[in-house]
Amino acid sequence: MRNWPLFELSITTPRLELRLPSLDDLDELGDRAAEGVHEAGYMPFLFPWSDVEPVQRARNTVQYQFRSWGEFTAASWQVEFAVVYEGQIVGTQGIMAKDFPVIREARTGSWLGQRFHGQGIGTEMRRAVLHLAFAGLGARHAVTEAFEDNHASLGVTRKLGYQEDGITVHDRQGKPVTTHRFRLPRQDWTESPGFEIHNLPKCLPLFGLET
Template identity: 45%
Template sequence: MDDLWPVAGLRVVSGDLELRYLDDDRLLALARLAQDGVHAPDAMPFTVPWTQGTPTEVARSVLTYQWGARAAVAPERWKLELAVLRDGEVLGTQALMASDFPVIRTAETGSWLGRRHQGQGVGTRMRLMILHLLFEGFGGRYATTSAFDDNGPSNGVTRRIGYAENGIDLIDRLGGLATSRRYLLDRATWDARPADLRPEVRLHGVEAAREQLGL
């Protein structure tokens, strides 16, 4: 359906990793992956605690959110949810979200990996891939992201890439007070990143996607 819904044809490729549109087969694999666990039982890295509940409830949360995100693609507001693939296996999802992007040129990233795929360096690589799409493919000016103070891996990836801290949010997390840190990455910092953060990335289907996003 790439001719009618061009973002479905987006591909971001780097080495053995690929970011692809969440079609029905990939979405089902993603939901089943979430059933197997996304984080430790005593942790909650998400502002919306969608990982709570039975495995079936967690999988259904993934399906309902992603079905809504599919329709939320228009020049004034969009959510691009891409499957993270390695050798065809779904490892998690990498998202890029924006409002009024044709004018503001700023987008927020968010992601998660199945627990069994964590700690392998995938998180850094998939973030670099989505940032490449944002800056090189879509002409972005700024990237934003956020993470709770106690989410060490996410904060570590963000700081290593070169984001600057950009304030905090105080959030009611499961009935307790939690601090979420906001981060900002500008185009100049992205262009100046060191060589070890410059993997080869290939983009496919960008021009058609740009037309759908009003770019």
């Protein structure tokens, strides 16, 4: 899309492609959400968007993507990549920041269709956006946060070399729950072979960065 080059931005890894979703991709992404993204009775998200009927979960997913497109500015941006594995949309991997040209800090967040858990996909898609953050956008730090009982997310974070960065207590569906914060400085990031960023230069002005 000539006037919004983010739709041409993608990241490829040995097994995955991360891209902004097309409308057809959004339908498939909604299907993944409707199928389920976590076990019943457990909530890994601060905002419980997944705690609704499958049809509404699919619609929530599509609307969230539309909001991220419409609210994107250089001062406050969010890119929600559709993750493609073996020709299927399997989840989303987000990267977002505020005042990035000055602060050079990016946050990440993701979800993966439940039937694709346990295959190392979550780790690989996080590595992909870290590659974008550090190698592509020149980030100084990447940060993330997860509930203390979200063992899968915590496992990925620790595997990738993040450092503990404190805790926060949240109200999760009426109960206090602790999240752990993590920070990955650029000097502790290890570049992975086979990870490539495509069509980034024309997108840099949208992030407030020079080409």
